Amino acid sequence: MHKVLDMHCVSGALIVAVKLSLYMETHGLTNEAMAEKIGKSSSMISRYRNGEIVPPADVIREIQNATNLAVQFNDWFSKEAAA
DSSP, X not given: OOOOOOHHHHHHHHHHHHHHHHHHHHTTOOHHHXXXXXXXXXXXXXXXXXXXXXXXXXXXXXXXXXTTTSSOGGGGGOTTTTO
């Protein structure tokens, strides 16, 4: 059985993946450094940054805190996240 994806959510994930990547690049953070900040593996950070997966709510909040609100909770589900 194939999983049906909500395209609105997928669009938001891709946009916020760019926001997360830009934040990390601007602040000189590697996947390993962000992983340490939020308690996840660097491979998971890579998957978030590539828009492969949307993290669960608790991880999104950790990312929000780690980025000083530059990447917000609602960004993961908003088409206008990059605006």
